[in-house]
Amino acid sequence: MMQTTGAKPAGLLDIESLDRAEVEAILERAHFFQPIESGPFRRLDALRGKMIVNLFFEASTRTRVSFEIAAKRLGADTVSIAAQGSSVTKGESLVDTLNTLVAMRPNAIVMRHAASGAPHFLARHLQIPIVNAGDGTHEHPTQALLDARTILDQRPTLEGLRVAIIGDIAHSRVARSNVHLLSKFGADIVLCGPPSLLPRELEQLAPGVSLAYEMTQAIRDADVIMMLRVQLERQHEAPMSAGEYFRFYGLRLEHLALAKPDVIVMHPGPINRGRELSSEVADSQRSVILNQVGNGIAIRMAVLERILGGEAV
Amino acid sequence: MKSLLITGGRVIDPASGGDGRADILIRDGRIESVGTGLSDPDAFRFDATGAIVAPGFIDMHVHLREPGGEHAETIDTGARAAAAGGFTTICCMPNTTPVNDSATVTSYIVHRAREVAQVNVFPIGAITKGSLGDELAAIGSMREAGIVAISDDGRPVMNARVMRRAMELARALDLTVIDHCEDLNLSAGGDMHEGRESVRLGLGGIPSASEDVMVARDLLLAELTGARYHVAHLSTMRSVEMVAFAKSRGLRVSCEVTPHHFAITDQELATYDSNYKMKPPLRCRHDADAVIEGIVNGVVDAIATDHAPHAGSDKMQEFERCPFGITGLETAIGLSLAELVHKGRITVNRMVELFTTGPANILKLDRGTLAPGAPADITVFDMHTEWAYDVQQSFSKSRNSPFGGRRFRGGPLATIVGGEIVWTFQDKNREQ
Numbered sequence: 001m002m003q004t005t006g007a008k009p010a011g012l013l014d015i016e017s018l019d020r021a022e023v024e025a026i027l028e029r030a031h032f033f034q035p036i037e038s039g040p041f042r043r044l045d046a047l048r049g050k051m052i053v054n055l056f057f058e059a060s061t062r063t064r065v066s067f068e069i070a071a072k073r074l075g076a077d078t079v080s081i082a083a084q085g086s087s088v089t090k091g092e093s094l095v096d097t098l099n100t101l102v103a104m105r106p107n108a109i110v111m112r113h114a115a116s117g118a119p120h121f122l123a124r125h126l127q128i129p130i131v132n133a134g135d136g137t138h139e140h141p142t143q144a145l146l147d148a149r150t151i152l153d154q155r156p157t158l159e160g161l162r163v164a165i166i167g168d169i170a171h172s173r174v175a176r177s178n179v180h181l182l183s184k185f186g187a188d189i190v191l192c193g194p195p196s197l198l199p200r201e202l203e204q205l206a207p208g209v210s211l212a213y214e215m216t217q218a219i220r221d222a223d224v225i226m227m228l229r230v231q232l233e234r235q236h237e238a239p240m241s242a243g244e245y246f247r248f249y250g251l252r253l254e255h256l257a258l259a260k261p262d263v264i265v266m267h268p269g270p271i272n273r274g275r276e277l278s279s280e281v282a283d284s285q286r287s288v289i290l291n292q293v294g295n296g297i298a299i300r301m302a303v304l305e306r307i308l309g310g311e312a313v
Numbered sequence: 314m315k316s317l318l319i320t321g322g323r324v325i326d327p328a329s330g331g332d333g334r335a336d337i338l339i340r341d342g343r344i345e346s347v348g349t350g351l352s353d354p355d356a357f358r359f360d361a362t363g364a365i366v367a368p369g370f371i372d373m374h375v376h377l378r379e380p381g382g383e384h385a386e387t388i389d390t391g392a393r394a395a396a397a398g399g400f401t402t403i404c405c406m407p408n409t410t411p412v413n414d415s416a417t418v419t420s421y422i423v424h425r426a427r428e429v430a431q432v433n434v435f436p437i438g439a440i441t442k443g444s445l446g447d448e449l450a451a452i453g454s455m456r457e458a459g460i461v462a463i464s465d466d467g468r469p470v471m472n473a474r475v476m477r478r479a480m481e482l483a484r485a486l487d488l489t490v491i492d493h494c495e496d497l498n499l500s501a502g503g504d505m506h507e508g509r510e511s512v513r514l515g516l517g518g519i520p521s522a523s524e525d526v527m528v529a530r531d532l533l534l535a536e537l538t539g540a541r542y543h544v545a546h547l548s549t550m551r552s553v554e555m556v557a558f559a560k561s562r563g564l565r566v567s568c569e570v571t572p573h574h575f576a577i578t579d580q581e582l583a584t585y586d587s588n589y590k591m592k593p594p595l596r597c598r599h600d601a602d603a604v605i606e607g608i609v610n611g612v613v614d615a616i617a618t619d620h621a622p623h624a625g626s627d628k629m630q631e632f633e634r635c636p637f638g639i640t641g642l643e644t645a646i647g648l649s650l651a652e653l654v655h656k657g658r659i660t661v662n663r664m665v666e667l668f669t670t671g672p673a674n675i676l677k678l679d680r681g682t683l684a685p686g687a688p689a690d691i692t693v694f695d696m697h698t699e700w701a702y703d704v705q706q707s708f709s710k711s712r713n714s715p716f717g718g719r720r721f722r723g724g725p726l727a728t729i730v731g732g733e734i735v736w737t738f739q740d741k742n743r744e745q
Contacts, residue, residue, distance in 0.1 A: 093630060094630060095629050095630075116515035121631060124584065136515050176513075201509040
């Protein structure tokens with residue numbers, strides 16, 4: 001059982017505050033949960049009797065479904081709430097909504113919210129573990145964990161890898177979480193995008209980060225290329241036209257020749273073909289985009305199990 | 314009214330340069346005399362032994378929310394908080410509902426303050442109608458009704474031509490123009506200082522440049538018009554430099570800083586606590602250091618709180634949805650002692666100046682002095698009493714202070730307005 005008195009219950013708010021050992025433990029446990037080659041996922045009952053509420057204030061398909069499946073595979077009960085169908089649209093405040101849910105005594109809340117820091121704000125006011133499923137332009141911890149799991153399926157270690165993250169870095173929670181995670185393992189991280197989406201302060205986000213405004217520079221000798229979605233909904237003004245963006249920051253097959261021969265291409269989805277990467281790249285042998293999706297379930301199983309304290313199987 | 318004799322304190326009066334043990338005799342609401350061995354058998358005696366007795370502190374930048382925002386603060390509650398913070402005079406910004414842009418609203422505030430306020434309340438009038446930045450407000454009529462300055466605080470005048478006209482008129486009316494310096498195009502979408510921390514936290518940034526470009530513009534307009542010009546809540550290194558430069562050229566410019574801008578930085582925002590959200594935002598260390606340096610070297614003329622109460626429900630939201638502003642009246646002296654005096658950056662005499670002659674000179678008030686005949690506004694404080702700020706016991710209607718629970722060494726002990734003791738320190742209110 002979770003502790004209910006004294007210390008605040010531990011959830012997962014961000015990667016930045018995790019230490020390397022915790023990350024390693026989650027990645028290792030997720031490996032155990034990965035499906036055996038073409039076999040079925042393991043079905044367990046570590047979280048039998050536990051109730052997890054998935055609260056999505058922002059549209060999401062893969063993350064929400066992935067959390068739901070992960071919880072069910074562990075034997076937990078889940079309820080998923082989309083903000084559109086909730087009392088939020090009737091003017092209820094976030095704290096009131098959460099208090100109402102907490103009164104129904106779930107064991108954890110998985111939350112996605114458009115405001116940076118929303119889960120941190122709630123964690124200070126509520127006695128329940130909160131799993132951040134993406135907060136504004138801040139962090140998306142389980143995405144970075146599943147990305148690391150995906151890389152480790154292809155490479156023996158994260159240490160010393162050269163990882164290029166390309167696109168709308170300023171507005172990307174995926175980029176921030178990945179930078180923090182990869183940095184903890186000594187990776188060499190190059191962030192690349194148009195100047196207005198690549199603030200210079202990003203270089204100080206974590207050790208090992210450098211910036212590039214040109215794709216060729218970012219991709220040269222890369223072991224991993226992570227492409228990000230252009231988040232038009234978060235931008236005050238478009239940095240450049242869509243055509244210009246694809247020309248300078250879109251990933252095409254010819255770019256891959258600059259990288260290491262066994263480079264892998266990743267994308268958190270949903271992908272916009274022809275906007276940030278070409279169809280040929282998305283469908284190429286180098287793309288591990290679908291592996292990422294599969295690993296999402298294993299990672300979320302590991303996270304939920306860790307947070308809800310299910311006995312080791 | 315019974316006369317009042319304050320005995321045994323260390324009297325610091327920057328206006329006359331006086332500093333030493335003395336008594337103060339007050340009669341009919343005015344200072345009668347300051348000296349040693351004063352006596353008056355009929356007077357009520359207040360023993361100030363071990364404390365500092367200074368002219369009443371002036372906070373030239375507060376928001377009292379009345380009329381229109383009485384759920385967050387009223388003239389009554391704001392004035393009580395001021396008294397509990399050691400202030401005898403506060404100047405309230407015009408961003409009420411309706412905006413204080415006419416003699417009618419000014420008169421309402423003046424009369425309401427006379428009825429309910431424990432301290433002196435002087436309104437500041439709007440620069441433009443509705444503070445919309447287009448058309449000048451009824452500045453002359455408001456002056457007759459009692460405003461002490463003009464400002465569109467919170468909604469800066471973006472149009473330089475309008476600002477120029479306002480300065481020309483203010484000069485003719487002998488009013489100071491106070492500007493909240495923020496280029497709204499540069500700050501749009503921002504919730505905190507733009508820098509390493511905003512990038513880390515994924516929050517929209519407000520660059521220092523959004524303040525600096527407006528300070529630069531205003532200083533040029535002040536030179537063009539000859540107006541008396543004052544920068545509200547100055548928060549950046551470059552703005553300190555520009556004000557220093559303008560002063561060196563003999564312009565009639567001044568500036569204030571808030572305790573929060575010299576006491577804390579954007580490092581505090583890591584918890585996404587909206588009690589650290591205000592405009593201008595908490596800047597980074599080098600800006601805070603520059604502000605302190607400006608206090609030390611005399612570029613900064615006054616400390617003002619920018620007391621900005623917001624109802625609890627408004628501040629209990631996602632960070633980006635919360636309004637800007639924090640309360641500050643009750644913690645200003647404690648923070649100034651802690652960050653400036655106890656750390657050896659300035660003398661307590663200089664601190665008193667920043668709260669008295671500083672603002673009085675900016676606004677041409679006949680206050681901030683212990684000269685015989687002056688209104689008997691007096692602040693008694695000390696530098697050693699240990700206390701903790703219990704924000705739940707605040708006299709303000711709002712609780713949005715980041716300093717709840719903070720422990721202080723030294724603070725206000727008594728507040729005397731027009732010869733009347735309106736507030737005294739009660740241990741039970743303060744000690745944990």
